[in-house]
Amino acid sequence: MSPQRAAAEPYGTRFESTVAAVDGRRVWLETTHFFAASAGQPADQGTIGDVPVADVRFEDGEVVHVLSDEPRFRAGNSVLCSIDWETRMYCMRAHTACHVCYGAARRVLNDVAYAGVEIGAERARVDVETNDAVDDDALVELDELLNQVVWESRSVSWDSIPVAEARETDDIAISEATDDGAFEKGRVRVVTIGDADSGGANTINAASDTWDAAACAGTHVRNTREIGPVTILGATQPRPGRVGVELAVGPRAIDRRATEKRVTFAASRQLGVPLGEATGELSRLETERAELADSVDTLQRELVRTRIEGAEAFERDGRTWVATTAGGVDADEAGEVARETAGEVADVVVVAGEEESPFAVVAAGEDADAAAILRALTEEFGGGGGGSPELAWGGDFDVEPEEVVSGLE
Numbered sequence: 032m033s034p035q036r037a038a039a040e041p042y043g044t045r046f047e048s049t050v051a052a053v054d055g056r057r058v059w060l061e062t063t064h065f066f067a068a069s070a071g072q073p074a075d076q077g078t079i080g081d082v083p084v085a086d087v088r089f090e091d092g093e094v095v096h097v098l099s100d101e102p103r104f105r106a107g108n109s110v111l112c113s114i115d116w117e118t119r120m121y122c123m124r125a126h127t128a129c130h131v132c133y134g135a136a137r138r139v140l141n142d143v144a145y146a147g148v149e150i151g152a153e154r155a156r157v158d159v160e161t162n163d164a165v166d167d168d169a170l171v172e173l174d175e176l177l178n179q180v181v182w183e184s185r186s187v188s189w190d191s192i193p194v195a196e197a198r199e200t201d202d203i204a205i206s207e208a209t210d211d212g213a214f215e216k217g218r219v220r221v222v223t224i225g226d227a228d229s230g231g232a233n234t235i236n237a238a239s240d241t242w243d244a245a246a247c248a249g250t251h252v253r254n255t256r257e258i259g260p261v262t263i264l265g266a267t268q269p270r271p272g273r274v275g276v277e278l279a280v281g282p283r284a285i286d287r288r289a290t291e292k293r294v295t296f297a298a299s300r301q302l303g304v305p306l307g308e309a310t311g312e313l314s315r316l317e318t319e320r321a322e323l324a325d326s327v328d329t330l331q332r333e334l335v336r337t338r339i340e341g342a343e344a345f346e347r348d349g350r351t352w353v354a355t356t357a358g359g360v361d362a363d364e365a366g367e368v369a370r371e372t373a374g375e376v377a378d379v380v381v382v383a384g385e386e387e388s389p390f391a392v393v394a395a396g397e398d399a400d401a402a403a404i405l406r407a408l409t410e411e412f413g414g415g416g417g418g419s420p421e422l423a424w425g426g427d428f429d430v431e432p433e434e435v436v437s438g439l440e
Contacts, residue, residue, distance in 0.1 A: 037066035041250040070210030134178035134243030147208035212248035227402035350378035357384030369394035383432035390426040
């Protein structure tokens with residue numbers, strides 16, 4: 032049986048073939064243009080003899096077509112086959128866009144190695160090995176380069192060359208993630224995205240402006256302009272040293288860009304600045320908010336310290352205690368100030384407050400155990416918590432903060 036011809040002739044979607052074998056819903060053809068799922072690209076859809084194709088896959092090196100129903104035709108029959116063009120073209124566009132994106136990644140990130148692609152109905156993903164952080168600036172640069180290459184209408188070609196030659200060529204991406212289907216009898220199929228001003232197919236050792244060359248068995252468009260609308264969606268990090276750059280093509284890319292424009296225009300309008308100044312204004316506001324948050328934290332700490340220093344000390348269990356409420360100060364801030372003042376203002380400092388529920392922090396100086404004191408509080412007022420001899424925290428009390436303080440005094 033002949034191998035699939037989809038990668039070599041991606042624009043062919045109607046063909047006639049002889050049925051080689053039938054086993055229930057599984058069909059083998061003498062020749063086929065259906066793409067079998069592999070290397071992150073899904074299988075083609077379509078019909079064989081008017082029976083819908085549910086799946087196409089490799090089994091023992093052969094292309095197996097799994098139909099939705101058992102066919103009436105048998106081995107030896109000639110059948111008319113039709114491939115769903117919308118699905119095929121989407122995969123061609125998305126797969127080529129992934130190659131363009133990888134070429135962009137090699138220009139934006141350091142020490143990049145190809146690690147595979149995954150083409151889904153909603154988005155595609157290019158995995159690369161890199162230790163670089165893919166931040167917002169990197170994503171914007173990848174998006175700019177990706178769309179620039181689409182605009183430049185670069186030619187896309189594929190050819191089979193000796194594996195040894197490909198491995199000796201630094202600009203050709205070959206890795207463990209490369210589909211085995213790209214290799215055959217000592218040769219490897221290489222997909223090349225050519226020069227910006229190239230009018231035809233490119234040789235592997237073309238000028239330095241060649242955008243990308245990679246071993247690949249997938250289907251591709253002939254020119255980057257056929258990719259159409261495309262946009263970077265974001266990045267994931269499935270594990271340290273690996274980054275997945277996600278992108279969308281076609282209608283989903285259009286929808287995403289429309290959403291981004293709505294958000295951008297709304298931000299510009301709310302900020303009251305021109306679109307080009309929105310990023311700078313957001314940065315200024317972020318800095319201002321951070322400074323305000325620091326100021327609030329400082330004021331909260333000063334408030335707690337003032338309340339602790341102004342509280343009337345009392346004797347309990349042979350030690351000097353101070354207990355006060357924290358107002359609207361959170362437990363972390365209250366605990367920090369309590370620890371700073373324990374041993375200075377009193378042997379034991381208790382600060383009670385309320386966030387989602389009443390809480391108390393206990394800080395103790397030498398010869399006192401904050402965790403033991405907190406256990407006594409939870410036995411009396413409910414709730415729970417824990418900590419160290421120096422600082423303990425408890426919450427979910429059955430009483431208000433003021434009652435915790437008055438109960439201690």
